[in-house]
Amino acid sequence: MSDDIGVWFVGARGSVATTAVVGALAIRSGLAEPIGCVADLPELAVAGAPGLDRLVFGGHDVVEVPLAKRADLLAADGVLPPYLPAALATELAATDAELRPGVRAGDPDQRAQIDRIAADLSAFRERHGLARVVVVDVSSTEPPVPPDPAHESLAALDAALDAGLAPLPPSSRYAYAAFQAGCPFVAFTPSAGPRLPALAELAQNHAVPWCGSDGKTGETLIKTALAPVFASRALRVLSWSGVNLLGGGDGATLGDPTHVQSKIDSKARGLEAILGHRVDGPLHIDNVPDLGEWKTAWDHVHFAGFLGTRMTMQFTWAGCDSALAAPLVLDLVRLLARVHETGRGGPVAELAFFFKDPVATDEHRLATQVDMLVALAASLGAV
Amino acid sequence: MSDDIGVWFVGARGSVATTAVVGALAIRSGLAEPIGCVADLPELAVAGAPGLDRLVFGGHDVVEVPLAKRADLLAADGVLPPYLPAALATELAATDAELRPGVRAGDPDQRAQIDRIAADLSAFRERHGLARVVVVDVSSTEPPVPPDPAHESLAALDAALDAGLAPLPPSSRYAYAAFQAGCPFVAFTPSAGPRLPALAELAQNHAVPWCGSDGKTGETLIKTALAPVFASRALRVLSWSGVNLLGGGDGATLGDPTHVQSKIDSKARGLEAILGHRVDGPLHIDNVPDLGEWKTAWDHVHFAGFLGTRMTMQFTWAGCDSALAAPLVLDLVRLLARVHETGRGGPVAELAFFFKDPVATDEHRLATQVDMLVALAASLGAV
């Protein structure tokens, strides 16, 4: 068995996964600098997480377009430097050979599916003699999952699955399979994934660490850095309004109102937690297809200062979604692999820095999340 | 002797001092809520700083317009609620009676001036039986002070003053007088004030605490909250450009290029300290008289993310300068009075949270400054 770490993407042919794979390959070939790679910062490098050169990529996807083709499209949209896809053609073809067909929302026999996914994970681990495989959900956002008693305990869930019921959305089937196969899990989307009590129980049973959810890559990143300013200055935020213009696949998915609500809910939680009171103001997520992989957010903060004087702050964030998400995904894989190596299982609250809706903590203030992350790295380094 | 604390403003008829006086009177009369008053936040209230009801106001100014008149003008410009000046007419007249003529840049005999200022401070303290008097410089920004060997040690400075030389700008004469009279000093402007080695020595000799400089009220407040986001995410800031449109007295003073440089220098230091490398980009401070007491800042951040992808963030801050500064001035007086009460002298680095160019520390990250302040409050509470 090698020291290598498997990275298994759910949504392996999507923009985030493709960018992460191309980026990791480029950086370890010296074709690009590790900009945006948090795990290499000195205060986090002490964790002793595995390097990018130790990652082996695989994954599931429901579409079949070759990775090289996806990379070309991302280059045309300005996400990847134009020369990279050709320079990495061999490596991308090798990764392509590790990808397997994904599961779909409507598939009937969930128990069989879970077993098939788990088998794919185990086979990948054995085929490459990997120390461990970290599963990362970067597939399209699912609609919110309706409440179901089968979610409340592992026993209830197993009974439902054994009875041929279909209680789990795809993201949660992947989480179940990952935990069953002893694989750490990163929930990078707002989908339910491992965030059902039954699955948390399963992760605990298998001593597998997991983290999530919903990568904090743009508007919320800035919001959770700015909201504490108002709190620490005793300024009263009267309303915080925001609009997110998204192109690409994310925009299309979130253009569907049933999908958007889970993202909006996830975004709204943080502000109230930071300011200590409910804050009004609209929050829109809109599909603007011509923006491609780019997204633009505008936020408007109306606040009262001394003697009630009204003031405003507004910001515009214009970023490339996949380029923002991809390095975080790589960081999470590396850090979570290290957590796993130390024998720790269950939700890792100290990774809240990466997420809009962090598990096992209500801490949304970015700077405090940095402190938590640095402390985690120190403790991992001390093992 | 009472428990009351004197607040002595240098620039007592200016917008910041007038807003602070009106605000403190209004809040303690129940006419306004303490929005923007940091010292009352639970994590800082543990310091045991004196309440607003224990403050007695006085000060120097080179102009003679009555405080009530200044308050009316601020109300007309939307800085103060229209009903407040009339409601506080009696208290404002009483404060007016405590104001004394200030010193001017060109006055010849600096030693005599210093003695006169110190005598004004002592008389104020005795007249009201005050526990202590905190001096706060909120006068107009001075041009940068040219290097002078007399600034380097107290002995050299005293020799120069005794020889009838004029080595000190007005702000530093006030600081000298304050320390001589045993008064803590808040340098709220970027003027030299107490920030000359000779004066730091004097403060140490008299065991008087002081802090500064240049209140962090707008663009820099946001900048020092946002710049750490880029650092913690390993994003590369390529340029950070900013423009500050200021009306009012501050705009007029800073419209003069010899004055603006000290403010720009003070603003630029923080970014490099936070990001760990020099960042290019213009920084403008412009006088736009029609903005009155309001200021608008626009910042544009150009940065590279994963694989070098270029992205931007921009923000616009539209605030009322005096309303932002006034509560901080009151907080600083209260906290510095408490520091003095505990017997501590010298520069108080833990008050960096309030300043663009903090003394005795290179820490510019807002969230870390909050941590330092909370720790100071805890230690003051433990005395």
Place this chain on the structure above:
Amino acid sequence: MSDDIGVWFVGARGSVATTAVVGALAIRSGLAEPIGCVADLPELAVAGAPGLDRLVFGGHDVVEVPLAKRADLLAADGVLPPYLPAALATELAATDAELRPGVRAGDPDQRAQIDRIAADLSAFRERHGLARVVVVDVSSTEPPVPPDPAHESLAALDAALDAGLAPLPPSSRYAYAAFQAGCPFVAFTPSAGPRLPALAELAQNHAVPWCGSDGKTGETLIKTALAPVFASRALRVLSWSGVNLLGGGDGATLGDPTHVQSKIDSKARGLEAILGHRVDGPLHIDNVPDLGEWKTAWDHVHFAGFLGTRMTMQFTWAGCDSALAAPLVLDLVRLLARVHETGRGGPVAELAFFFKDPVATDEHRLATQVDMLVALAASLGAV
């Protein structure tokens, strides 16, 4: 009979009407300058429209709060200078005496209502010996009116009314009454008002001029000035996204989704007309109560230039709704009174400059609308 002109507001105690009344009284008393008053620009003054000093105010409203009280609230919100309401107390009380109870959506006998409104208009005209009375709808926006065969011709409408049916929303009842009483009508809201074929027929029969609809006061004003830039430079607008944050009554009304749609429809029409093709992009109108009388709009334009290069423009408009609308209302009254005086009836397309959804024309380009208005003024001056 005097040369005076009656101004009859539907929604007479609302923010727009109150601001218009206070403003007109203030300007003619020399208490304020006529900023924002278009009819006094040299190129329009040639029309010979009546001056502000010839206007007499009255109106209907469903609420009963005194005008003076409304004026105080607007002053507290920064819409009116604080000293004005008191200075105009006598005149405001006199106007108050001219206000009558308005009709409500659910009132049953529409024919009787119309007759009562028309009687109020005639009585007002006679009581003051007015040359004419112009009716202005500045009441809350109504939900879109469902199609009804009774709207299609005057005969059908009269038959429905005589049969005791209730085919008309309140705004259209006011329009019917105005035309019946020979009064010109300004539809300043997006409500149906006179924009039903049956009512257009009635206006023609009575030779009464009318105009509308939906005052162009903010985002759309800028949009119809900017969109022609892209057209004239052959740049391709890919998407135009907009968000409108509104406080005050307008925000509350438009927060109701059934009301907002008529406003959004009215806003969207112009862009397609100017650019010659459908443009995607979300358009939001949100109720943000803490903004009070103020509104902020943010627009984001994504466009392709030479060789397909992608670029963006964004703007933020922060304005006071009533202060933007009130002078236009006065201008419209004066110009429409002059049109009436020359004997012209029917829709006045040349007033498109003032409206988001102009009647009898598809011209939305602001500069071209200015040309149309100047030509109208010249022709009115030549009569």
Place this chain on the structure above:
Amino acid sequence: MSDDIGVWFVGARGSVATTAVVGALAIRSGLAEPIGCVADLPELAVAGAPGLDRLVFGGHDVVEVPLAKRADLLAADGVLPPYLPAALATELAATDAELRPGVRAGDPDQRAQIDRIAADLSAFRERHGLARVVVVDVSSTEPPVPPDPAHESLAALDAALDAGLAPLPPSSRYAYAAFQAGCPFVAFTPSAGPRLPALAELAQNHAVPWCGSDGKTGETLIKTALAPVFASRALRVLSWSGVNLLGGGDGATLGDPTHVQSKIDSKARGLEAILGHRVDGPLHIDNVPDLGEWKTAWDHVHFAGFLGTRMTMQFTWAGCDSALAAPLVLDLVRLLARVHETGRGGPVAELAFFFKDPVATDEHRLATQVDMLVALAASLGAV
């Protein structure tokens, strides 16, 4: 002799000329659509200007980097689609063969230089049997030219040149040579070029049309569309502040304070002309090298509305300088060639639409400039 038109660029290897050449070649090969090409709009096509397929390119430059190399760099910066330079390699090499060494500021014998330039122009015309050659100055902005009596008349200028003096900046030497050789001239930069009385006289003598100056491509384009909004609504602009962040060569040239002033002067003239009064507010042009070929402008407009209520508008324009300028350059060549063909000489005020500082007119309002241009096209079409 063919019907073909020569296009002679001063600054032929710069970003604007390279983009114009690549773009014209791409469009006529069907590799790109004519986005941004104004002369093809129906209302201007009536002028009968020559098509892009009739243009032959040549020019001067002081640098020697091959056009294909420049095109590659522009593609890497996102100005040109990545596939274009390779697809047009043959045509670019052919154009390269037409480029000649340019003149420099310090060269001593100006008369000889002028003669050499004129000879280059004539040789180009004869070599290709061109109907005419239009010279376009797209070289770097020069510092403002000091007043010189030799500029005031052609006689004085010729005397100075014959006396071996050096009265002309490079741009004016090119203009002299163009007029001497009977070539129309487009002054696309703010440099003096043909805008000296002596050169205007020369153009008149040779019956050669010319136009300028300083292409209106970004902030000023928007400004001259927006400022008329305030004028037509009788709103009072209190200040208009602007900051322009430029990368690339233009940024570097304008970073030099002696160069920037001519650009700022040219930008400021329009606002006063449109609003009818002087408007305060800073106007900055800054060199921000990391922006590359991109520029971002932020403008802040502070204005008073009805009863003096203060409001603001701000906009951010993020564009690609060369992509904005290149199609205008092609349009100007085609339209000016057509003007020349009709026998008209002297300054062409009707092309003001394209310029920040238009010759022979004070009309800065964009919409009115469009009307002037459409009228010119109609008159050219009628010849």
